[in-house]
Every structure is written in structure tokens, then in C-alpha cells.
Amino acid sequence: MDSDPSGVEPAEANGWRGAQSRRVFLRRGTVTGAMVALAGSFPALSGLVTTAASDTPAVEPEAAALEGDAGASSLAGPLVAHVRDIGTGEISLFQGEQEVIFRDPAIARRLSSVIKP
């Protein structure tokens, strides 16, 4: 995952201090990169992301630009998304020993729509 100087705190895996300030937010571009990685790790969501890109022009260009992104494709291990609040679109992404939090109501709504009966 791309590191964002304005949002991702460094070395947060090393001990408890990181736990006290790890709720950080990402810039838009990094948000989209994370979404691509999400699709790669969860085949069931691949269609969702594709749909999101086509249905949401604001997201699609960035997603397309990042499909070949080396940072996203080099993720080792699963990526876990926790939609903390569907209304505000606050989503936590977990990978390795990292957690990043971003806000995107559109992604949150689309993810929630998958789980609905």
C-alpha cells in the first residue's frame, strides 16, 4: 500500500504507542489504491469495484490509473475492510500490522449493498 506522508503514521507496528494515534486518514488517491487492493484480495468484491468505477466517474479515473500500481499489487496477505459507519463512509483498512482509515460514503454504501439480502 502506498504510504501517505500526511496520513500514514510510520512504524506503528512497534508497540502500544502507535495504538494511541493510529486513526489516520488518507488522501483521495491513496483511498482508491486501497480499494484496488481490496478487490485483489476478495474475489467476491471484484465486481463491486468494477461497478463502482463505472457508476461513479469521480472514482473511476483514479482506480484505472492505479490498477498497475506497484504499491497495491505488492501487498502481501489479505486486506480487511471494516466499514465503521455507513452513513459517514468511515472505513478502516487492515493489512499486515497497519490500519488506515478513510472516508468515502459511496464505497461504504456499495459495500453495504453487497451484504443486504
Place this chain on the structure above:
Amino acid sequence: MSSHREAPEVSKDPVADSTDLYAFMSPDVAGTVTLIANYIPLESPDGGPNFYEFGDGVLYEIHIDNTGNGTPNISYQFRFTTVNNIPTSFLYNDGPITALTPPSPTSNWNRQQTYSLTRVDWGANGQPASSDVLGSGLLCPPCNIGPLSTPDYRALAKAAVHDVSHRMHSAKVFAGQRAEGFYVDLGAVFDLGDLRPFAGDHAGGPAAGLMNGMPGVNSTADVNVHTLALQVPAAELTRSIPTGPTDPAAVIGVWTTASRQRVRIAAGADDAAGDLASGPWTQVSRLGNPLVNELIIGVGDKDRWNREPPVADGTEFLSYFARPLLATLLPDLYPGVFPNLAAYNSSTSNVRADLEAILLTGIPGGLIPGFTNYNGTGVQADQLRLNTAIGAATAPNNLGLLGGDLAGFPNGRRVFDDVATIELRAVAGATLPLVDPGYTADGAAGAVSFGLTTGGTDLTAMGTENYLPKFPYLGVPYSGFSNPSKTPVSVGR
């Protein structure tokens, strides 16, 4: 118990449940500090075939605050890896374990653990300034199974003591099963605060047929724990070389934590890789002074207390220390026995500055002749504070400072210190005159005990007579063959 099963959530996660923490000047290696953090409460020695082990998914840490600001300057991190040497066997071992060797498919020992030890030095910005892997692939001993499986257990344990170093840091380290060293009468104290030697004075004692003079029962005799033990030169722990016992640089604050990654997904039938853990480490267990979360913090806050850093004690949890519930219960449970404490409690303006000093800041100079373990800042945080400029006692007293032994609890904590009695007496008012010269402690405050020692110089503690005179100081674990679970004798059963 000291911190065994002390909070609702962690009681369901025993491998992450810290039980006791010790910090003392090593009596046999001058100039070194021994740090011991125990985990996994109340191990029944015969609890096979899956005998006890550390958690691979748990980050175990022992923290040092050497500046008195309540946050760590140094953290020692333990990370474990478990292998099945013989995955087709249901047994812990397929033959005698006669030597401590690295994991191998040819080993008799099936379920084996190794670990790494990392020292992290934290910068002023709260981020790691340096991280030194002191050892990796370090071997744990097996559990003590019995004479057929672990015929020379002492030799196996001795081989599991490792000398490690990297750059300017060094340590002696051990991680594995040990005999429980803490002692207390659980069955009595959790039966509405009964103390068997004084049961006749309990409000409900006579009606229940209880009387004074009943012998205490050591509830933690014959059980084991899993121990993380370090022996480190004091100079590698203090912020500078102290000039003497009154130099604030001599005091270190110690606590242990266990953390798990924030996300856990249980494996489904098709998940060959097993459970998934992901995300940053989040603290699930904390322990500084004995019995704090156990007897000071209210049950509704215990889980949150375990998640919080020590500095939260001076803000979010201070009321528990200032007016502990146990101090108000004692006069009710033992009518007429603690009249001075009852009178003190009756004033809402009275707070327990003595307990705040003992547990949260260390004891300032001038209160006890020749002694201080004050952190130098007044920052309130539950840490076990050790004055490293006070050497090990040549004639120790299990009542520590209350017994006139400046090298004992609450100046750090040694394996044989009777911390349950010390804290009970302190809560009962024995230490209040230190900060309030106008207060006269009740006679009972200096006499109450759990009845598990014959006196201050008894360093054996009923049922825990196998303390070792050298590292790792806690005794050889009870073997499963020789020590099946026992139920302590209780009245009426």
C-alpha cells in the same frame, strides 16, 4: 489473585492474561535487574495433551519508564512461533524429551515453541528510536510432563536460559513454564472478604461456624504459570548512572502488556491457513503493581483499564485509587475492628494519598528514612517502581517496606514478597500515617494477613518452597505426573 483472571474479557483469553510482575535487584548478580512477567493463570500441571504455551498471536512486552513521565522509554518484546514436529501424532511428545534442540521432524517433542526478543528504545516523539533483535529462534523448554516424558526437567530448563546481546544491549532471558510463585487464599477472600485467621471477627463468620485462628489455604500452590524472565544490567535500564538512592535517575517504572492484532477472523472449513489476524497491535492486558485491576478497579472499568496506558490511571481511574472500595468495606465486613479507618472513610474530603504514592508515583523521600522510589515528576501511573541504587537485601523480609526491608515491595517486587498481605494492610490504613501524621492506624491494620507464612522472615510461603536462588528465581514447574489438580479444603464441604 494478583492479576489472574482479574477482568472479564482477558479471563477468556488466558494466554494474554498477565498474572504477576516482578522487578528486583538480582541477589546473586550485582548490578543487574531481574524482570519477570508471568502469563496464563492457574495452569493445572496435568492439563494435557495440549499442554500450556504462549500465544503465537500475542505480542508480549515488558516496559521501562526511566524518566517518570508514565510512558515507556524501553520495551522488551517477545514474539512466539509454535511448530508441530510430528503433525500426525496426538501426543505432546512421542518419547522422552532429553535435550533442548531446535524444532525438527525427528524430534520426540511434538509441540514446540521458539521466540524472538527485541529491545525497542523509544524516542521523545513516541516512535522507536532504535529496535534491536537481541535473539531469535530462542528455545523454550517443554512443559513439565512427568518422569517418562521429561526425565531431567531441570537440565531442559537450564538449557532454556539464553545469553543474548546486540550492539550495546545484553540480557539473560528465559521464556517457559515455571511454578507459580504468588500466594493468596482465594477461596476465603472471594467469599465476602474472609480472612481465615480472623474469620471469627467477620460480620457473617460466627453464624457460618467460622472462628479465628483458622489456617490459611494457598490457592495457588501446585499450579504453574508461563514466565518471561529477563536479567539486564541496571545501567541499560536507567536513563543515566545514578549518583545514589536519592537520585531520581535510580528509579525505573515497570509494567507488562499483552497485545493482539485488532482484526481476528476465525478460519472456515476451507481456510487451510487457519485464523486470520491483521492490523496493528492493540493492548488487551496490563499489569504493574499487583492486585490493582483485581481489587481497585471496578468491574465495569476493568476491561477498559486493561486497554489503557498507565498514564490513564492519574486521570480516568484516579477515583478508584483515592477512595478504594475495599477500604470502605473492611469496617463493614469486620465490625468494630477498624474504627479509625471507618472514621477516616466517613469524611468525603479524605483521599488515600498513601495508596496514590505507593501505586501511582512512588514514595517520595522523607517519608521512610533512607528510602524513596518516587518517579521525580508526580505523573500518576500504575507502575512497579524499583530504586536500582538500593541493593538486594542480605536478610529479606517478605513484608518488604512494611517489614523494614527497603529492597522489597513496593520497592519493586521479589518472588517471595507477601504482596497480598502488604496491600491488604496498606488499604486497611497501615500506611496512612506516612502521609497523615494525625492518623493512628487501627491495630488490626498491622496484623491482618492471609496466614500463609509463619512471619516476615519466612521466605518459603506455604506451598511455594521451591523458589530458586538464581535466575529465573521461580521454581521448577510442578510435573503433571506428580501434581494432579487439587481442591483446597474448605469449610462445610
